[in-house]
Amino acid sequence: MRRGLARDGVPAPYALPSAFAGLFVVGTVAAGLHGRLTATGVLIAAAVVVGGAAFLAEPLAAVPLGAIGWLTVAGFSRPPYADLRPTGRTAADAAVVMAATALGSAAAGTVFRWLTRRFTLENVSTAISGDDREPATGPGSAGTGAAAARLAGAPGSGKAVSPGEGRPPHPVRRPGETGPADEAGLPELPLANKIPLTAPPGPDRADRQGGISARRRLSGVALALVGLPMLTVILVAAGQRLNFADDLLVFLLAVVLVTVVGGFWPAVLAAVAASLLLNWFLTPPLHTFTIGEPRNLLALVLFVTVAVAVSSIVHVAARHAAQAAASRKETASLLALARTVLGGADSPTGVLDHLTGTLGGRAELQEHTAGRWIRVAVSGGTRDVAGASRIHARPGLALLTSGQTSAATTTLLAGFAAQAAAALDRERLRMQASQAEALAEGNRIRTALLAAVSHDLRTPLASIKASVSSLRQTDVQWTPADEADLLATIEQNADRLDGLIGNLLDLSRLHTGSLEPFLRPTAIDEVAPVALRGLDAPDAPDGLTRPGELRIEVPDGIPLVRADPGLLERVLANLFSNALRHSPPDRPPALRARLAEGTVLLEVVDHGQGVPDGLKERIFEAFARLDDRHPGVGLGLAVAKGFAEAMGGAIAAVDTPGGGLTVRVTLPVASSGQRSTLGAGQ
Numbered sequence: 001m002r003r004g005l006a007r008d009g010v011p012a013p014y015a016l017p018s019a020f021a022g023l024f025v026v027g028t029v030a031a032g033l034h035g036r037l038t039a040t041g042v043l044i045a046a047a048v049v050v051g052g053a054a055f056l057a058e059p060l061a062a063v064p065l066g067a068i069g070w071l072t073v074a075g076f077s078r079p080p081y082a083d084l085r086p087t088g089r090t091a092a093d094a095a096v097v098m099a100a101t102a103l104g105s106a107a108a109g110t111v112f113r114w115l116t117r118r119f120t121l122e123n124v125s126t127a128i129s130g131d132d133r134e135p136a137t138g139p140g141s142a143g144t145g146a147a148a149a150r151l152a153g154a155p156g157s158g159k160a161v162s163p164g165e166g167r168p169p170h171p172v173r174r175p176g177e178t179g180p181a182d183e184a185g186l187p188e189l190p191l192a193n194k195i196p197l198t199a200p201p202g203p204d205r206a207d208r209q210g211g212i213s214a215r216r217r218l219s220g221v222a223l224a225l226v227g228l229p230m231l232t233v234i235l236v237a238a239g240q241r242l243n244f245a246d247d248l249l250v251f252l253l254a255v256v257l258v259t260v261v262g263g264f265w266p267a268v269l270a271a272v273a274a275s276l277l278l279n280w281f282l283t284p285p286l287h288t289f290t291i292g293e294p295r296n297l298l299a300l301v302l303f304v305t306v307a308v309a310v311s312s313i314v315h316v317a318a319r320h321a322a323q324a325a326a327s328r329k330e331t332a333s334l335l336a337l338a339r340t341v342l343g344g345a346d347s348p349t350g351v352l353d354h355l356t357g358t359l360g361g362r363a364e365l366q367e368h369t370a371g372r373w374i375r376v377a378v379s380g381g382t383r384d385v386a387g388a389s390r391i392h393a394r395p396g397l398a399l400l401t402s403g404q405t406s407a408a409t410t411t412l413l414a415g416f417a418a419q420a421a422a423a424l425d426r427e428r429l430r431m432q433a434s435q436a437e438a439l440a441e442g443n444r445i446r447t448a449l450l451a452a453v454s455h456d457l458r459t460p461l462a463s464i465k466a467s468v469s470s471l472r473q474t475d476v477q478w479t480p481a482d483e484a485d486l487l488a489t490i491e492q493n494a495d496r497l498d499g500l501i502g503n504l505l506d507l508s509r510l511h512t513g514s515l516e517p518f519l520r521p522t523a524i525d526e527v528a529p530v531a532l533r534g535l536d537a538p539d540a541p542d543g544l545t546r547p548g549e550l551r552i553e554v555p556d557g558i559p560l561v562r563a564d565p566g567l568l569e570r571v572l573a574n575l576f577s578n579a580l581r582h583s584p585p586d587r588p589p590a591l592r593a594r595l596a597e598g599t600v601l602l603e604v605v606d607h608g609q610g611v612p613d614g615l616k617e618r619i620f621e622a623f624a625r626l627d628d629r630h631p632g633v634g635l636g637l638a639v640a641k642g643f644a645e646a647m648g649g650a651i652a653a654v655d656t657p658g659g660g661l662t663v664r665v666t667l668p669v670a671s672s673g674q675r676s677t678l679g680a681g682q
Contacts, residue, residue, distance in 0.1 A: 008058050009109060013264045013312040013319075015057030019065050020305040022049040027076040027301070039077035039090055046073045046094075047101045054105035055112075064268050064308070066102030070094050071301055220262010224270035227254060232277045244296060247282050248303050252310070259311040263318065267311030275304050330412045333358055337419055347427050351420040352379035359412075361403030364388075365420050368396040376424060389413075393421035457500065460493035467493075499577070506570065506639045517564035517646050521670035524593050524602065525554040527565055531572035535580070549588035550576055558593050561600045561667040567643040568667075571651075574636035575604040575663050582608030582661070600667050607660040616653040637663070 009015075026045045030037045037045075050069035054062045073094035231254055235247050242250075251274040259267035280287060283296050340354045352363040362380030366373045380403070388402040391413045399417035401408065467486040471478070478486070532550060561568075572591070579589035587607035594601050611619055622638040640663075644651040649667040656662045 010057045012058055012061040013315045015053050015061050016064055017309040017312045019049055019053035020068055020308055023068055023072040024305055027072045030076040035079060042077045043073050043097055047097055050098055051101045051105040054102045055109040059106045059110055062102040062106035066098045069098040217262045217266055220258050220266030223261055224258045224266055228273050232281055236281050248299055252307055255307040256310055259314040264311055264315035271304050271307035275300050334415050346423055348377035348420045348424045351423050352377050355416045356380040359404040359408045364400040366398050391417045393417040397421050460496045463493045464490050515646050517567050519562050519564055521560040522563045522565045523560055527568050528552050528572055528591055531569045532576055535576055551590040553590055554593045560670040562670040563647045563667055567647055571640045571643045574640040578636050579604050579606040582606050598669055600669060602665040603662050605656050605662045610655060610659055610661050
């Protein structure tokens with residue numbers, strides 16, 4: 001049985017038509033037996049129908065059930081059947097019995113449902129109150145897990161539980177006990193507050209009312225109280241122009257109109273009032289509740305039955321329409337949430353922001369860790385602990401909500417809780433993946449650095465060591481030319497070590513995120529010569545281009561760029577070094593600058609062998625070397641790429657027309673009217 005039915009009984013729109021049909025069958029059987037069913041038998045049969053229906057139905061249904069039961073007993077207890085005589089002994093006895101049966105059964109049903117619910121909750125509380133710790137999930141926790149399972153399925157529980165949940169999601173205390181505040185600032189609450197045992201009042205109550213507001217119900221009552229007397233006056237004035245059947249149909253139309261406006265209970269009030277008005281003013285003998293002709297009593301009974309049945313159908317249709325509208329709203333809200341998550345707000349805070357933005361109030365995601373509830377994400381205004389309801393996404397993870405609109409049904413909140421839990425899992429997986437990627441990158445860099453140390457660092461160190469040892473020998477007389485060669489070797493290898501260590505330090509700054517460029521207007525024709533002079537060294541080996549042979553072609557009027565002069569110098573120095581290393585002596589490299597669509601393009605052009613298209617991206621990776629024909633660790637282009645992007649620029653490699661490689665650096669143009677930083681200081 002649904003939670004609402006178990007708590008409040010069968011709704012009147014379902015119970016009353018069924019009971020009225022049963023009473024009509026009792027009256028029909030009594031009339032068909034022609035006296036063989038005594039008045040006592042009719043009374044007992046009607047009492048059984050009324051008592052059973054009142055016991056199962058919600059309490060308000062007892063009044064109309066007793067009234068129709070009394071009409072059945074009074075009209076069908078003895079011949080002539082369907083002749084209502086409300087002043088006789090039979091009618092008086094029937095009134096007492098039906099009133100006692102209806103009210104007593106309704107009270108008994110209410111008490112029975114209350115005791116059943118209380119018994120279930122007390123059993124659950126007893127089963128789980130002996131241990132305040134988070135229950136284990138192993139074989140030894142079967143008792144507590146079973147109690148939690150009963151709690152999850154207990155009638156009247158407002159707790160949404162994920163499938164397979166078999167334990168309480170947090171420590172539970174006996175009712176009335178409190179504990180220390182948790183790390184989220186939420187105090188330990190009594191059992192009824194920790195695990196809500198009653199459904200949220202808004203959505204379920206609105207569902208039982210068929211989506212009809214209190215204002216509409218009051219309007220329906222007012223329409224019945226005003227419209228039915230006016231309609232009676234009109235029909236009485238019509239006199240002989242309408243027969244009794246016409247009067248019944250007119251009143252039936254009025255009852256249906258009241259149903260459409262106010263729902264079921266105003267319609268029941270209208271049906272009872274209409275039957276009384278018909279009996280008093282339009283049924284002979286007039287101005288008395290006695291009905292002289294049996295067919296008129298039958299017509300009145302059928303009128304009440306049909307009016308209530310039609311009202312039930314209209315009410316159920318309105319209820320289904322309201323449920324469909326609510327389902328559409330829930331679906332639209334969940335679809336919007338899915339679009340939000342797919343659109344990039346894939347985090348617990350993003351999901352909660354969508355919840356509070358759509359439904360209002362406050363939302364908080366909590367996780368049970370080390371025996372305490374820890375806040376993971378929060379969204380919304382001032383926290384309201386006392387009125388918060390808890391929706392469990394899974395064991396150990398709960399969504400606390402408060403202050404939402406009536407559209408925040410348990411199903412919708414459970415959907416938000418599931419999305420928040422999934423977003424939390426994805427966020428942690430992304431964090432773990434990034435950490436694993438960082439570890440893998442660090443391992444790769446360390447491996448490459450070891451390879452570099454084993455060759456590129458030890459080779460110049462060995463040359464320096466050998467040259468210094470040779471100069472320190474006392475048994476050898478070195479000529480001035482030999483000493484100059486040994487000193488040149490020392491200086492050349494020291495410069496090589498300095499450049500290598502500088503690139504390693506620059507790469508470490510990029511990887512640790514400690515690089516903070518100071519961007520200001522900078523002139524290309526002032527930085528490029530400084531970068532080229534830093535490459536000046538003794539004569540390069542045969543077959544390689546000398547630094548002095550690189551051409552700088554910066555046209556007049558080229559605007560200033562927004563860059564860090566020191567970082568830009570390092571970028572150009574590394575690009576110059578790479579171009580000089582790969583260019584033949586007869587075709588030296590060049591630096592060219594030009595303006596293109598609001599940016600300045602710096603192109604370092606060489607005429608070497610070039611790089612295949614599939615490897616143009618790889619050459620900017622750290623420790624990437626395409627061949628062993630030229631010395632180096634493979635850090636220059638990686639550092640140049642990192643520095644260029646840190647300044648807000650971009651770097652790319654393209655083919656040089658006629659053969660070779662062109663490395664293109666794109667930098668933003670500085671604001672007009674500003675002078676170069678280097679030029680200002682000269």
